[in-house]
Amino acid sequence: MTSIIRKVVILGGGTAGWMSAALLKKMLGSAVEIELVESEQIGTVGVGEATIPPIRLVNNVLGIKEADFLRETKATMKLAIKFENWRVPGEGYFHTFGAPGKSMAFCHFHHYWLRAKKEGLKESLWEYDLNYLCAEGGKFSHINSKDPILELPYAYHFDASLYAQFLRNYSEKLGVVRTEGKVEKVDQDNDSGYIQSLQLDTGKIIDGDLFMDCSGFNGLLIQQTLNTGYEDWSHLLPCDRAVAVPSERFLKTLPYTRSIAHGAGWQWRIPLQHRNGNGMVYSSAHCSDEQAADTLLANLDSAACGDPKFIRFLTGRRRKQWNKNVIAVGLSSGFLEPLESTSIHLIQSAIVRLIHLFPHQGIQSSTVAEYNKQSKLEFEQIRDFLVLHYHVNQRSDTQFWRDLQSMEIPNSLNQKLALFAETGRLFREQNDLFLESSWLQVMLGQGIIPKDYHPMANNPPQKDLQSMLQQIRQIKQDPLPKMLDHDEFLTRYCQITV
Numbered sequence: 474m475t476s477i478i479r480k481v482v483i484l485g486g487g488t489a490g491w492m493s494a495a496l497l498k499k500m501l502g503s504a505v506e507i508e509l510v511e512s513e514q515i516g517t518v519g520v521g522e523a524t525i526p527p528i529r530l531v532n533n534v535l536g537i538k539e540a541d542f543l544r545e546t547k548a549t550m551k552l553a554i555k556f557e558n559w560r561v562p563g564e565g566y567f568h569t570f571g572a573p574g575k576s577m578a579f580c581h582f583h584h585y586w587l588r589a590k591k592e593g594l595k596e597s598l599w600e601y602d603l604n605y606l607c608a609e610g611g612k613f614s615h616i617n618s619k620d621p622i623l624e625l626p627y628a629y630h631f632d633a634s635l636y637a638q639f640l641r642n643y644s645e646k647l648g649v650v651r652t653e654g655k656v657e658k659v660d661q662d663n664d665s666g667y668i669q670s671l672q673l674d675t676g677k678i679i680d681g682d683l684f685m686d687c688s689g690f691n692g693l694l695i696q697q698t699l700n701t702g703y704e705d706w707s708h709l710l711p712c713d714r715a716v717a718v719p720s721e722r723f724l725k726t727l728p729y730t731r732s733i734a735h736g737a738g739w740q741w742r743i744p745l746q747h748r749n750g751n752g753m754v755y756s757s758a759h760c761s762d763e764q765a766a767d768t769l770l771a772n773l774d775s776a777a778c779g780d781p782k783f784i785r786f787l788t789g790r791r792r793k794q795w796n797k798n799v800i801a802v803g804l805s806s807g808f809l810e811p812l813e814s815t816s817i818h819l820i821q822s823a824i825v826r827l828i829h830l831f832p833h834q835g836i837q838s839s840t841v842a843e844y845n846k847q848s849k850l851e852f853e854q855i856r857d858f859l860v861l862h863y864h865v866n867q868r869s870d871t872q873f874w875r876d877l878q879s880m881e882i883p884n885s886l887n888q889k890l891a892l893f894a895e896t897g898r899l900f901r902e903q904n905d906l907f908l909e910s911s912w913l914q915v916m917l918g919q920g921i922i923p924k925d926y927h928p929m930a931n932n933p934p935q936k937d938l939q940s941m942l943q944q945i946r947q948i949k950q951d952p953l954p955k956m957l958d959h960d961e962f963l964t965r966y967c968q969i970t971v
């Protein structure tokens with residue numbers, strides 16, 4: 474099909490739909506008309522409140538002021554995720570967005586730290602990470618240093634429904650047309666199978682040239698209409714259900730997400746300004762819905778507000794994210810559980826990819842193939858990172874954790890684990906969302922201590938190594954006394970009373 478793309482129709486008004494509308498309209502301007510269809514009767518999934526640092530690019534591109542965004546979405550700052558009970562019950566570690574130490578040419582900081590450890594150093598790797606120091610101290614401020622050693626990468630926790638509303642207001646101001654209604658029938662071209670229009674329960678017919686399927690898990694266009702197929706990864710990531718419940722806000726707002734492992738899954742705690750988001754992700758083969766809800770409710774730090782809501786999912790990816798004239802974005806494109814808060818990022822990167830490859834002169838098969846290739850790789854890389862958390866555990870207390878230890882894992886992950894365990898070396902795969910410092914923190918946190926380190930780390934005499942480590946630690950600690958308590962930051966910066 475080679476017709477010019479003049480009108481994009483977005484089906485769905487959750488995070489995927491409204492982020493697509495805002496970014497496409499802002500970037501493509503009057504080159505395309507955009508109409509979004511959503512059904513209040515169906516509603517949105519209502520979860521998805523923790524993000525990773527690239528989300529800040531979305532705000533920058535849209536020209537959104539951070540303070541307005543924080544105020545309107547009741548957001549808080551996120552510096553890290555704390556994983557508790559993942560290696561063994563009773564222990565925890567941080568996966569921060571920062572990097573320990575400082576970047577060094579040819580030999581990563583952690584090799585020096587590994588040598589110093591062998592020589593008796595007491596400090597953990599995290600003591601050299603500003604994100605960790607701030608997270609542990611409950612602090613946040615913007616750091617105005619150009620020195621990369623003092624970078625403080627951060628993301629946000631926000632209220633999912635307020636975020637969709639925020640993006641909706643923004644998009645409508647730019648000229649995106651919103652239509653309320655439930656799609657009841659999809660019309661396709663007889664020859665090509667391309668989608669031509671959507672028929673709503675109101676009788677309205679909405680036609681378009683390109684359709685973005687942001688309709689959630691059901692994938693109304695990509696699956697129910699085009700029958701694209703799904704690659705099931707539940708043998709690698711066996712959790713297939715979640716139960717979520719909000720609870721009252723804590724007196725003190727943490728600047729990080731907590732991920733607490735239990736017998737057959739894990740629990741999230743996401744601090745917002747007005748409440749906490751909580752949920753349990755679990756494997757139905759190892760735990761009933763009732764047990765999961767009981768575990769969740771017994772492990773809240775504040776009173777629940779509302780009834781627990783159950784969500785079923787199948788981990789994996791749509792075989793093609795782009796099929797004919799439909800691009801699946803969000804839950805319709807596949808699902809990787811929220812362990813590393815990657816789903817909203819997958820939405821963002823799908824939209825950015827579409828903008829790069831936008832088929833203004835008509836859809837070419839080479840464009841579709843490139844889009845699908847990039848998308849597949851991105852899903853697979855994130856999948857491997859998630860599997861790492863589960864597989865490399867030392868828990869023998871339940872069948873769930875024992876099954877995960879003994880399961881077969883992808884070759885790509887096996888090789889990475891072996892290389893690190895034997896040599897301490899780590900390499901970022903092409904365009905992997907997770908940098909070496911992320912892999913490093915989770916591998917160490919899950920208990921892999923490399924047998925060796927790079928020989929360059931043996932170059933400095935012992936005294937010099939000690940003083941280098943001491944100096945780096947001091948540089949990272951210097952900003953702390955001037956930084957604000959996280960709640961005080963939110964109050965001052967956003968004029969919010971928390």
Ligand SMILES: Cc1cc2nc3c(=O)[nH]c(=O)nc-3n(C[C@H](O)[C@H](O)[C@H](O)COP(=O)(O)OP(=O)(O)OC[C@H]3O[C@@H](n4cnc5c(N)ncnc54)[C@H](O)[C@@H]3O)c2cc1C
Nearest residue numbers: 485486487489517518521523656688689803804811816817
């Ligand atoms: C348990 C859980 C926890 C999660 N936590 C995180 C997290 O911490 N961080 C993160 O990044 N992601 C997380 N996610 C993922 C995140 O929730 C989603 O990626 C995000 O909310 C996007 O959802 P969506 O817009 O694709 O779908 P939805 O929110 O389900 O929206 C679908 C839209 O399609 C519309 N629709 C559907 N059918 C029709 C129809 N027939 N006619 C008209 N409209 C229709 C609906 O009305 C709705 O507007 C989590 C997901 C789950 C399940």
